[in-house]
């Protein structure tokens with residue numbers, strides 16, 4: 001909710017101070033991993049950081065103006081910032097999106113506990129605090145989470161590919177962890193930027209025998225996933241090619257979290273250069289990352305059990321490094337709707353944030 005007063009620095013009012021104290025106490029009591037502040041205008045960021053001591057503090061807002069100075073390491077506390085650009089969305093959606101982005105940007109882990117401070121009644125006045133426990137390991141994605149990924153690729157195809165990737169990450173093959181890469185949609189342009197790495201096991205089969213809707217094909221994909229290279233999959237879920245080396249052009253706009261190697265850079269580059277979505281499974285740990293436009297838009301940690309999809313129910317509902325020289329992205333996401341818990345020590349998970357008064 002950008003307001004005309006968005007660029008005016010705000011006084012650190014006694015009410016804000018009070019809410020920061022309450023939030024800090026809740027964070028302490030619940031050993032929260034981070035505090036998320038939903039800002040509507042710049043404030044004294046140093047004072048804000050001081051209120052939370054050494055606890056990780058994230059600031060989200062809808063415009064750069066509202067975040068002015070927050071990220072500044074020289075003249076400010078150098079906070080991690082999240083740009084939402086969701087001016088008209090309800091606060092619940094903005095909070096959810098901020099948390100998703102924070103996970104995707106690897107500021108917080110998927111199972112984190114986060115205390116959030118935001119304005120829910122009076123625009124521009126911090127009047128609410130919530131304790132949010134992100135669903136353990138993103139075990140429950142909502143269909144709406146996927147729809148946030150704006151793409152022409154049908155949700156069913158995306159679900160099917162992400163499910164398969166999660167299974168591969170969870171099960172590995174013959175007891176060994178395996179990684180793989182699946183590029184979905186815009187397959188013609190993707191093919192133009194790909195070449196076979198060797199033998200392509202799907203070549204020569206009729207399209208009907210390459211559809212991911214067929215469980216035998218899904219099993220086949222799990223076998224082939226052990227080979228080097230990427231799968232190219234059409235909008236409709238047909239495997240077009242496998243064992244492909246992708247060579248999307250490098251771009252300075254792409255940054256990736258530290259530790260991600262060639263497979264993930266290939267995913268970032270191909271999605272930067274095309275309208276495809278790439279789903280990468282890391283061989284080290286089984287994490288699934290969904291890329292769009294050169295960025296990670298969803299990260300799913302390895303699950304011990306099968307992932308379940310939920311229809312959306314209610315309406316309210318690190319460090320970065322530059323591309324390595326030889327090896328051939330940044331993140332945004334869509335996790336499960338976070339559970340919010342009343343901001344009292346004993347409260348059970350509830351589906352609405354608790355107003356902490358004020």
Ligand SMILES: Nc1ncnc2c1ncn2[C@@H]1O[C@H](COP(=O)(O)OP(=O)(O)OP(=O)(O)O)[C@@H](O)[C@H]1O
Pocket residue numbers: 179180181227228229230244245246247259260261262263264265266281282283284328
């Ligand atoms: N450009 C590419 N196109 C398709 N597949 C690739 C490409 N680059 C790497 N790969 C695949 O990724 C595999 C792993 O590479 P690497 O370990 O550097 O990636 P990574 O991003 O660190 O992934 P992981 O977390 O699985 O190790 C390679 O063996 C290869 O099969």
